[in-house]
Amino acid sequence: MRVRAGSIAVLLAFSLGACSSGSDDSSSTEAGSACAPAGAPVTLTYTTWIPGIEKVVDVWNKANPDIQVKVQTGPNGNGGTYANFFNQLKAGNAPDLGHIEYDALPSFRVQDGLTDLAGCDIVTQSQSKFIDWTWNQVTFGEQGHVYGIPQDAGPMGLFYRKDLFEKNNIPVPTTWEEYAAAAEKVKAAGGYITNFSQSDINQFAGLVWQAGGHWFGNDGTNWTVTMTDEPTKKVADYWQGLIDKKLVSSVPPWTPEWDNAYNSSSAWTWVSAVWGANSILAGAPKTSGKWAVAPMPQWSAGEKVAGNWGGSSTAVFKNSKHPYEAAKFALWLNTSTEALTLLNKEAQLYPATKEGASLPALKEGVEFYGGQKIYDVFAEASTQVKPDFTWGPTMTKTYADASDGFKKAVTGQETLTKALEDAQASTIATLKSQSIPVKE
Amino acid sequence: MKKAILFFVAPFGALFTLFYLIPIGYAIWQSLFTVERTGTFGPATEVFGGLTQYKQVFSDGPFWESIGRVLLFGAVQVPVMLGLALFLALLLDSGLVKGRRFFRLVYFLPYAVPGVVAAIMWGYLYSPNLSPFTEVTSAVDLLSPSLVLWAMANVVTWVYVGYNMLIIYSALLAVPTEIYEAAKIDGAGVFRTAWSIKIPMVMPAIVLTTVFSIIGTLQLLAEPQVFRSFSSAVSSTYTPNLTVLSTASIPNFHLAAAFSVVLALATFVLSFSFLKFTQRKGVQ
Numbered sequence: 027m028r029v030r031a032g033s034i035a036v037l038l039a040f041s042l043g044a045c046s047s048g049s050d051d052s053s054s055t056e057a058g059s060a061c062a063p064a065g066a067p068v069t070l071t072y073t074t075w076i077p078g079i080e081k082v083v084d085v086w087n088k089a090n091p092d093i094q095v096k097v098q099t100g101p102n103g104n105g106g107t108y109a110n111f112f113n114q115l116k117a118g119n120a121p122d123l124g125h126i127e128y129d130a131l132p133s134f135r136v137q138d139g140l141t142d143l144a145g146c147d148i149v150t151q152s153q154s155k156f157i158d159w160t161w162n163q164v165t166f167g168e169q170g171h172v173y174g175i176p177q178d179a180g181p182m183g184l185f186y187r188k189d190l191f192e193k194n195n196i197p198v199p200t201t202w203e204e205y206a207a208a209a210e211k212v213k214a215a216g217g218y219i220t221n222f223s224q225s226d227i228n229q230f231a232g233l234v235w236q237a238g239g240h241w242f243g244n245d246g247t248n249w250t251v252t253m254t255d256e257p258t259k260k261v262a263d264y265w266q267g268l269i270d271k272k273l274v275s276s277v278p279p280w281t282p283e284w285d286n287a288y289n290s291s292s293a294w295t296w297v298s299a300v301w302g303a304n305s306i307l308a309g310a311p312k313t314s315g316k317w318a319v320a321p322m323p324q325w326s327a328g329e330k331v332a333g334n335w336g337g338s339s340t341a342v343f344k345n346s347k348h349p350y351e352a353a354k355f356a357l358w359l360n361t362s363t364e365a366l367t368l369l370n371k372e373a374q375l376y377p378a379t380k381e382g383a384s385l386p387a388l389k390e391g392v393e394f395y396g397g398q399k400i401y402d403v404f405a406e407a408s409t410q411v412k413p414d415f416t417w418g419p420t421m422t423k424t425y426a427d428a429s430d431g432f433k434k435a436v437t438g439q440e441t442l443t444k445a446l447e448d449a450q451a452s453t454i455a456t457l458k459s460q461s462i463p464v465k466e
Numbered sequence: 467m468k469k470a471i472l473f474f475v476a477p478f479g480a481l482f483t484l485f486y487l488i489p490i491g492y493a494i495w496q497s498l499f500t501v502e503r504t505g506t507f508g509p510a511t512e513v514f515g516g517l518t519q520y521k522q523v524f525s526d527g528p529f530w531e532s533i534g535r536v537l538l539f540g541a542v543q544v545p546v547m548l549g550l551a552l553f554l555a556l557l558l559d560s561g562l563v564k565g566r567r568f569f570r571l572v573y574f575l576p577y578a579v580p581g582v583v584a585a586i587m588w589g590y591l592y593s594p595n596l597s598p599f600t601e602v603t604s605a606v607d608l609l610s611p612s613l614v615l616w617a618m619a620n621v622v623t624w625v626y627v628g629y630n631m632l633i634i635y636s637a638l639l640a641v642p643t644e645i646y647e648a649a650k651i652d653g654a655g656v657f658r659t660a661w662s663i664k665i666p667m668v669m670p671a672i673v674l675t676t677v678f679s680i681i682g683t684l685q686l687l688a689e690p691q692v693f694r695s696f697s698s699a700v701s702s703t704y705t706p707n708l709t710v711l712s713t714a715s716i717p718n719f720h721l722a723a724a725f726s727v728v729l730a731l732a733t734f735v736l737s738f739s740f741l742k743f744t745q746r747k748g749v750q
Contacts, residue, residue, distance in 0.1 A: 108715065109711075109714065109715045109717070112714075112715070112717035113717075116717070116719060132507075135507050136506075136507055137510070137717065138509040138510065166507075224698055225695075244506045245506075246505065246506060247505065247506065248506065249506055276698070277595075278695055278696055278697065278698065280695065281593075281695060281696060282590070282593070282596055283593050283594070283595055283596055283696075286595055286596055419506075419507075420716050422712075422715045422716065423712060423713075423715065423716045426702035426712050426715075427702070429702070430701040430702055430703070433698040433699070433700075433701065434698075436698055437610070437611060437698045437699065439611070456716060456718070459522060459716075459718055459721055460501060460503075460510070460716065460718055461500070461501050461502050461503050461510070462503065462506070463503075463504075463505070463506060
C-alpha cells in the first residue's frame with residue numbers, strides 16, 4: 027500500500043510539473059505586452075482548407091518580405107483538420123495561424139489553444155470593421171478578449187429552381203407554412219422540395235438560430251445545454267413532418283448521390299448559406315441558369331430573420347511566438363479589398379466585414395443563377411442574423427452525436443426530437459468527462 | 467556470439483521500441499489521467515485519476531455494442547474469407563487450372579488497392595441511384611441498417627482474400643512432394659489429398675491468417691469510416707476504433723487512450739485464446 031501511494035505521489039509530481047510549465051505559457055500571452063513586433067524578419071505557418079489560398083498568400087508574401095507566410099492545406103475542420111490542430115497543440119507544434127469556424131472556436135478556447143489578441147492594438151482597433159455578430163463570435167460576447175479574426179459569414183437564403191417553380195405554378199414560399207405547402211405540390215410534380223441532411227447539424231443549427239433557439243449558454247460559472255428548447259422543438263417537429271410525409275429525400279449529403287439529386291432535378295430547393303452557391307454550381311452543372319435565390323422562409327409572415335450556417339475565423343494558436351505579425355497578416359487577409367476579392371473569386375467566401383458587402387465582385391449578376399445579383403439577397407440576410415447564438419465547447423462530438431440520431435430519424439427508426447434529446451444527454455456527458463462545468 | 471545476436475536484433479529492437487512499446491506505454495500512461503478545470507473556459511490541469519477513465523469505458527454502452535458488432539462481423543466474415551482463400555490456394559496448387567501465375571497475381575491484386583480506395587469504390591457500386599447495377603441496388607438497399615455490416619464484410623473479404631490465399635499457398639508449396647507421392651501410391655485422389663494431406667499440412671498457416679484476421683476485425687476503421695458518409699446506418703461509434711477516433715476528436719485524449727488500451731487487451735485475449743485453443747487441439 028505504501029509503495030502504491032509513493033508511486034502515485036511520483037505521478038502527481040510529474041503531472042503537476044507538466045501543468046506548471048503550461049500555466050507559465052498562458053501568463054506570458056495573456057499580458058498585452060506580448061503583442062509587439064518582433065523587429066526582425068519572421069516566418070509564419072498557416073493551416074487552412076480554403077481552396078486557392080496559395081494565390082492569396084502569394085500576394086501578401088510579395089508585399090511583405092519581412093513577414094513570410096507558409097501555407098498548409100488540409101481537409102475541412104470537422105473532417106480532420108481540427109483533430110490535427112488538437113494533436114499539434116498537445117505536441118506543442120501547432121502552426122502560428124489556423125482556420126477555425128465560429129462553432130469550433132469555443133472548443134479550442136476550452137483546450138487553452140488560442141492566443142487572446144486583445145493585447146494587440148491593431149486588432150482591437152479593427153472591431154468596427156466587422157459585422158457585429160461575427161465579432162461576437164470571436165469574442166464570445168466578452169469585453170477584453172479576442173480569440174480570432176472574423177473571416178467570412180454564412181448568412182442563409184433559399185436556393186430554388188426558378189424554372190420548375192414557374193412551370194408548375196408554385197409560388198416561391200416566403201414562410202415555412204408556404205414551404206410545406208409547396209413541398210406537397212413539388213411531390214405531386216414528381217420531385218422533392220429538398221434533401222434533408224442527416225449530417226449537416228450546423229445547417230439545422232442555422233434553422234434553429236433563425237427560429238430564435240439557443241443550444242448553449244455560458245454564464246461564466248456553468249455551461250447550459252438546451253438542444254430541446256421550444257424553438258428547436260418547433261424546427262424539429264416541422265422537418266419531422268416533412269420526413270414522415272416523405273416530402274423530402276434524405277440521401278447522405280456531400281456525396282455523388284447528393285449531387286445527383288440536384289443535378290437530375292430531383293431536389294428543387296436548398297436552404298443554405300451564401301457559400302452554398304458554389305456547391306450547387308460545382309455539383310449540379312446540368313442545372314445552370316435555372317436557379318434563383320430568395321430570402322429564407324419565415325416563421326411568421328412579414329418577419330425578416332435569417333439564420334447563419336458556417337463562417338470562419340483566422341485564429342492565432344497559443345504557442346505562436348509572433349502574435350503581432352500573425353494578427354497583422356490575419357487582418358490583411360480578412361479586411362483588405364485585395365484579399366477579400368481574391369478569396370471570393372477563388373472560394374466564394376463572403377466577407378465578415380461591413381464594407382465587404384459592397385465589394386465590386388459581390389455586386390455582379392451570377393450567370394449560373396440566371397444573372398441574378400444573388401449576393402444582394404445575402405447582404406440583406408447578413409444584417410438579419412441574430413447576434414447572440416452561442417456554440418458549445420465540444421461541437422465536433424455534439425455534431426457527431428446528433429448526426430447519429432438524425433441518421434436514425436431519416437431511416438424511420440426514431441424522431442429528430444429524440445435525436446436532439448440524446449445529443450443533449452451525450453453532450454452533457456462529454457462536458458463532464460472533460461470536467462467542464464455544466465448545469466443540468 | 468552474443469554480440470552478433472545483438473547486432474542483428476538491434477535494428478528491429480530499436481524500431482519496435484520506438485514505434486510500438488513507447489506508444490503503448492504512453493497510451494497506458496495517458497489513460498491514467500483525468501482533467502480538472504474551474505470556470506467555463508478554465509484551462510485544464512491534468513491530475514492522476516487512477517482507473518477513472520476505465521470506469522467510463524466499462525459503462526459506455528455504444529462501445530460494447532460496437533465490440534459485439536465486430537465480433538459478429540468476424541464470426542461470419544473471417545471463416546468465409548479464409549474458406550475462400552483456402553479454396554483458391556488449393557485450386558492453384560491442384561494443377562487443375564492453367565495460367566497459375568496469372569491467377570495468383572489476379573487474386574492478389576485487390577490487396578494492392580488501399581483500403582480507403584477500395585471502400586470508396588464499393589461505396590459507389592452499392593449506391594442506390596448511381597451504381598452500375600442500379601437494378602440490384604435500388605431493389606435491395608445494401609447500405610441500409612440491416613445490410614451495411616455485410617456490405618462492408620464483402621469489401622474486407624474482397625481486399626484480403628488474395629493476401630490470405632498467398633500465405634496459405636506458399637505453405638502448400640513448402641509441403642514435400644514425397645508426401646503427395648506416398649498419398650498417390652495409397653490411392654488418394656485429388657480431393658482426398660486436399661482434405662487429408664494438404665489442409666492438415668497448412669494448418670499453421672491457417673491459424674496464422676486467422677489470428678491476423680481477428681486482429682484486423684477488431685480494429686476495423688477505414689471501411690466504416692468511409693461508409694459513414696455513404697450510409698445512414700453507420701454511426702460515429704459503429705466500431706471500437708471509430709469510438710476511439712471520435713473521442714480523440716473531442717479532444718479527450720485520456721479517455722481515447724483508455725478505449726485503445728481496452729481494445730488492445732480484448733484483441734490480445736481473443737487472439738491468444740484462439741492460439742491456445744488450436745495448440746491444445748494440436749496436442750490431442
